[in-house]
Amino acid sequence: xxxxxxxxxxxxxxxxxxxxxxxxxxxxxxxxxxxxxxxxxxxxxxxxxxxxxxxxxxxxxxxxxxxxxxxxxxxxxxxxxxxxxxxxxxxxxxxxxxxxxxxxxxxxxxxxxxxxxxxxxxxxxxxxxxxxxxxxxxxxxxxxxxxxx
Amino acid sequence: xxxxxxxxxxxxxxxxxxxxxxxxxxxxxxxxxxxxxxxxxxxxxxxxxxxxxxxxxxxxxxxxxxxxxxxxxxxxxxxxxxxxxxxxxxxxxxxxxxxxxxxxxxxxxxxxxxxxxxxxxxxxxxxxxxxxxxxxxxxxxxxxxxxxxxxxxxxxxxxxxxxxxxxxxxxxxxxxxxxxxxxxxxxxxxxxxxxxxxxxxxxxxxxxxxxxxxxxxxxxxxxxxxxxxxxxxxxxxxxxxxxxxxxxxxxxxxxxxxxxxxxxxxx
Ligand SMILES: Cc1cc2nc3c(=O)[nH]c(=O)nc-3n(C[C@H](O)[C@H](O)[C@H](O)COP(=O)(O)OP(=O)(O)OC[C@H]3O[C@@H](n4cnc5c(N)ncnc54)[C@H](O)[C@@H]3O)c2cc1C
Ligand code: FES
Ligand code: FES
Numbered sequence: 001x002x003x004x005x006x007x008x009x010x011x012x013x014x015x016x017x018x019x020x021x022x023x024x025x026x027x028x029x030x031x032x033x034x035x036x037x038x039x040x041x042x043x044x045x046x047x048x049x050x051x052x053x054x055x056x057x058x059x060x061x062x063x064x065x066x067x068x069x070x071x072x073x074x075x076x077x078x079x080x081x082x083x084x085x086x087x088x089x090x091x092x093x094x095x096x097x098x099x100x101x102x103x104x105x106x107x108x109x110x111x112x113x114x115x116x117x118x119x120x121x122x123x124x125x126x127x128x129x130x131x132x133x134x135x136x137x138x139x140x141x142x143x144x145x146x147x148x149x
Numbered sequence: 150x151x152x153x154x155x156x157x158x159x160x161x162x163x164x165x166x167x168x169x170x171x172x173x174x175x176x177x178x179x180x181x182x183x184x185x186x187x188x189x190x191x192x193x194x195x196x197x198x199x200x201x202x203x204x205x206x207x208x209x210x211x212x213x214x215x216x217x218x219x220x221x222x223x224x225x226x227x228x229x230x231x232x233x234x235x236x237x238x239x240x241x242x243x244x245x246x247x248x249x250x251x252x253x254x255x256x257x258x259x260x261x262x263x264x265x266x267x268x269x270x271x272x273x274x275x276x277x278x279x280x281x282x283x284x285x286x287x288x289x290x291x292x293x294x295x296x297x298x299x300x301x302x303x304x305x306x307x308x309x310x311x312x313x314x315x316x317x318x319x320x321x322x323x324x325x326x327x328x329x330x331x332x333x334x335x336x337x338x339x340x341x342x343x344x345x346x347x348x349x350x351x352x353x354x355x356x357x358x359x360x361x362x363x364x365x366x367x368x369x370x371x372x373x374x375x376x377x378x379x380x381x382x383x384x385x386x387x388x389x390x391x392x393x394x395x396x397x398x399x400x401x402x403x404x405x406x407x408x409x410x411x412x413x414x415x416x
Contacts, residue, residue, distance in 0.1 A: 001156065018194065019153040021185070041182045042324065047248050053221075054248040059182045063156055064196065105248065126324045127246010 003066040007031070008075025016062040022048070023057040026072060033073045033100040044128035047101035047108075048072050054108035056127075073100045079107055086145050092137030098130045106142055115148055151184050153194035160199055166282045166301050168195055177301060179257030180219070182249065202256070202303065205229065211306040216256025220244060220268070223255055233275055233307075234413055236314040236332065240271035245324050260302040262293055262350050265326040269293070270345030271316045273353065274332035276308035293350060312336040313413040317402045318346070321389065328390040329398045333406035335413075338362050342378050342406070344399055348387045354378035357403065366411055375404035 035045040046058040049071040159165040175193040202215035277289040282301040314334035318327040340361040345351030357378035384395040
């Protein structure tokens, strides 16, 4: 089936199989920031935005994004770089495998929550797992980035 | 991984139901998070996108929730935050993460009657009805008691009352399945205590609920009702906890639930 969508502000037409998952489609078109690390929809590494909402690209059929606007971290270079610098300054990036999905969630949170508390930040990001950092550095980086205490 | 040979987008409910029942392995697609974990070989995957089943609205004294509404929409909708002390948003907030809840649907969550379900437990302590395309409208309790039949869950109807309610769950770690979950509600002097993830599906503790209606609500009475709930319901063992552990948890969570509701102000 052919789908038409906007990917990082560029209109594209892609042929996809009926049971193809979006993470695989995106990676096959060179969007390699999108990672897959679990089979159970619980690590958040594949997080992208669909019409501005953060979603798990590993769990969404590609046919379902026909007509939609997809954003991956490749489409947000400035915002991603700004936050990634703070993240590494806080020692919150080690292997970095979780970073693209994590940054997409943080940027989505910035758009959705106004002056979030620490509890709200932690809760919003429960769906992004990181095997290396222990999360405290990430929390410091987010607070610095959002300018919240 | 599941496979889908054909993908269809029916224009109306009758067409969707017809396709669903045409062949055994024709299947409705919700958010696909659960389907994805299985190996089902689907002949026709039925995508309900064109049926506009994504809404939460007030109608005829009910709050009506369309089957394709996401758990995140349910969690953030003002109508559900304002009613029943926000029990529905509270019940789903610990399910994996925001990006997961943006994708999975209310219809699939209820239709599948998962034993571990947080949402079913919370909805069962409200006046919830399930509307199936073929089976029609029935109470959630009746729906849960029926054998699983092929049908299409269209929407849920929750009577708009000043019912006070609370939801509690116990998880070994954030975003894991609940070891046990409890919902308690009260309308006038009528109490409903529901316990789920036992690990079998949620059920009402009728005896304990009735005990609370009989006399003044003292701490002793609350403790007796919590004890009764843990005795009248059955519990099982799985990797998350033993039956004995769940029974003990039930007593504690039910007691807390009753105390929370007793302290609630009506909204
Ligand atoms: C890893 C993981 C962890 C989870 N943890 C929890 C948890 O802690 N608590 C909790 O409550 N839930 C949990 N869930 C369940 C989740 O919240 C959803 O209920 C579940 O994923 C089904 O939603 P879906 O939209 O993905 O359905 P799908 O996977 O698309 O469908 C599931 C089933 O429902 C059928 N179906 C879909 N829509 C309809 C309809 N309208 N009418 C009839 N049948 C329909 C499908 O044919 C399929 O058989 C978890 C799920 C996963 C994958
Ligand atoms: S790959 Fe783990 S949630 Fe998508
Ligand atoms: S930095 Fe290695 S998984 Fe997060």
